[in-house]
Amino acid sequence: MKAIPLSYIARNLWVRRVTTLLTAGGMALVVYVFATVLMMSEGIRSTLVATGQADNVIVLRKGAGAEINSGISRGQAAIVESLAGIATDATGRPLLSKEPVVLNNLPKRGSGKPSNVTVRGSSELGLQLRPTLRLIEGRMFRAGSSEIITGRAVAQGFQGAGLGETLRFAGRDWTVVGVFDAGGSAFDSEIWGDSEQMLQAFRRDAFSSVVFRLQDQAQFEVIQAAIEADPRLQLEAKPEIRFYAEQSEALATFISILGTSLSVVFSIGAIVGAMITMFAAVASRIGEIGTLRALGFRRGAVLLAFLGEALLLALVGGLMGLGAAALMQTVNISTTNFQTFSELAFQFKLTPAIVWKTLLFALFMGFLGGFIPAWRAARLTIVDCLRAA
């Protein structure tokens, strides 16, 4: 079947520019919301996924779910430390870190509104366990001191958290001696200090989690069984990656569902707009339809031509919306993660998959909006068209 030329389709959109722009504009807005939400969800997921190392294991109290709900006594931590299968560092020490994690309510820069920041007691070993962490300013805190290092997002977002500044919490003044970049992972939103100092300051005697590296990644199940079988322990072990993936689950899913359902509802408005435009397009070109059919173009060609016009319209709207959404990548955003109850800074992340999904969504809107008008156009008899022209 011979098709009506693309130039005919495209130029008709151009000739009625105002209508085209308004309709495409409506679609662009819907696409923008759709893409931005997906990007937000992806941003949260990838931030948390980036946080985990493939060969690291995190140990928490059984059923705790989050580090702040978990408690591991010194005795229990010592037992874990003595297990076989833990990797060692250059000096032969087990690559294992015992970390108390607390939430501290601190005021943000600018608004002064307080938000919960994760404070982690760690050590040089803890740093080694997270190779994605690099100090970009200053230096590491000294063991046994009231020095702290802050993640990039915290340094920027919270009062007194920048290099050289002082934060006051737990009855002490803590000096920020370094700022670290955690490669866009959850650690960017954390404050790190000496493990023992943190325990003292917050009057805790139990760690929140124990993190270690496996000698052999394949041996995870063995060590997991050892931990979970031990009656003294009441602990559970997870691969770090899975732990962080679970942390993002609730928030990412919530945003995803909220956003997608909103987009679907909004899309009805955009589809209606497309339908109105296409019906008008058909009505105004009835004579042309009759002529094309008289010349020998089939009904199918007419259907495809108008459907194509609707799809092209949607593509324009889709690209506009995607472009606007892509700009969101420059925006830094943070929110409280329900599961950890602490602030998480992340970015909008645009992936090829999101680009595809978005464009398909736009084209789908165009298809739904354009199909009925195109179908009606194709159903017309030649004589009716020529008469109505």
Add this chain to the structure above:
Amino acid sequence: MSGPLICIESLSKAYRRGQQEIPVLLDVSLEVQAGEFVALMGPSGSGKSTLLNLIAGIDQPSSGRIIFDGVDIATLSEGALADWRATHVGFIFQFYNLMPVLTALENVELPLLLTGLSARQRRSHAEAALAMVRLDDRMDHFPNELSGGQQQRVAIARALVSDPSLIVADEPTGDLDRVTGQEVLDLLDQLNRSLGKTIVMVTHDPKAAARARRLIHLEKGVLVPDGAEAAAR
């Protein structure tokens, strides 16, 4: 030439409006030889446009046969009819019916898209057709940049370009002033005499009818035998 180009036998057409059937053509039979220049005339509602539409294959009869060069087009499926039109019929309308968003050249090329010709071949055929109507210097103009007469000439070029055996014209001078109308009729005349195209034209205009070589009158859906058939000139 063996027999008539078009042989219409007992052609009838009725339209359904709600529950009623409104007859438009009643048992019409006629023959058109190849190379004739025929004018269909009659008052409003006589069925002349309907007859033209049926001959051109853009409408289908309620009963009867239309045998065009041996093929009964009344029995063709819609798709086959479309293909048939693309190769056998050229159209000229009262309001030119050009695509406003296509240039003159692109408009003329349109019927060729239904053939298997390459882009270069299409272009050269279209340019030749435009040259024949003496508009090749305006081929990149859009319809709204051309006068009524020029637009109709583009339409004629379009009607010619696929070298059809039949050209149907529905009130070709209806929207033109006297002078321009004459120019268009001269062109049609030329197509008929020099190129041997068979032309069937519906018109109100007696001056246009005078240029045809045979007049057929219709009234209330039937042929009116008219002793005033112009003798072959």
Add this chain to the structure above:
Amino acid sequence: MPFLLKLLLKNAFRHRLRTLLTLLGLVVALSAFGLLRTIVDAWYAGVEASSSTRLVSRSAISLTFPLPLSYAQRLKAVEGVSRVSWANWFGGIYITERNFFPQFAVEPASYLALYPEYRLSDEQRLAFIRDRQGAIVGRKLADKFGWKLGDQIPLRGTIYPGTWTFTLRGIWDGAEAKTDESQMLFHWGLINESLRKRFGNRADFVGVYVLGIDEPQQAPLVSQRVDAQFKNSLAETLTETESAFQLSFVSMSEAILVAVQAVSYIIVLIIMAVMANTMSMTARERLAEYATLKALGFGPGFVVQLLLGESLTIALAGGLLAVALTLPMAGAFAQAAGTLFPVFQVSALTMSLQLGAALIVGAVAAAWPAWKMSRIDIVQGLRHVA
């Protein structure tokens, strides 16, 4: 005037399909707008339900740090404090994580006295206070899970490990529509006792203290007094009004809330674009008619009235339908969200905003075409073949 109205209505329905589609778009968009606003309102529900005579005292470090039980006596002695109770966030799981609802371990008698809006029969109140393993829930929560008095309700602890079972001793009805009915309350004493046995050093700690004051204006002063009492101690406190406390939760999700609000305005823009398109199309097609009207002697103002009137009629119709649709939509959403949003009501403000948005859309959409049409040249217009 009636002539104008008749003309408007007739015009609006000339192109029935287009008008119907525009109405559909309007209704969907405006009811979505209403739903979004209601979601944002629901987020602030906790703030709305706060009492001006209650203060919340928590650890100055963060909410995740507990306060010693010993503070209770000292708090009672603070000037302006008329009543003291306490609560621990339990955070348990009822069968699956999806069945989330708030659970608090509280000091029963004093807590209920501080929350008179939780209406319980005296019989149920006494039964609860007497039974250490007893629990009370709000009506909405009971309805959701089909609980009846006497039912055994198991919770899997996350913060307090193990499986805990409570006997339902009472179901409260909220005094007002905005009162939370999706919580579960049980004895702090039960949890504490178990803690003392298993993890001795975690016992005798409280999540937050809830303080009752007599005069709302005294709130800032009393808060300061309380915090001064515990300054430089092992566990410093941060005391604030209940509404400020609830607001701090809302501000945690601030980014999301701002986004939802922004999105709700975007949708109004979307529909404005669609409607403007419709009205432009309509105006363009009626060019010859408007020229005729002008030729007949109707002033340019008349044409403007026609276009604007038609647009506003459609928009208003859409707005009213949207308001009517929002109520059942909100109902369905509340059902689906369940205990996530304890209070879910479409406010009068939301409905007026919906209608206001409809009128603005109607006016803006017709503005440019109306202005353009009022200035058409009669001759040009009459010559125009639509």
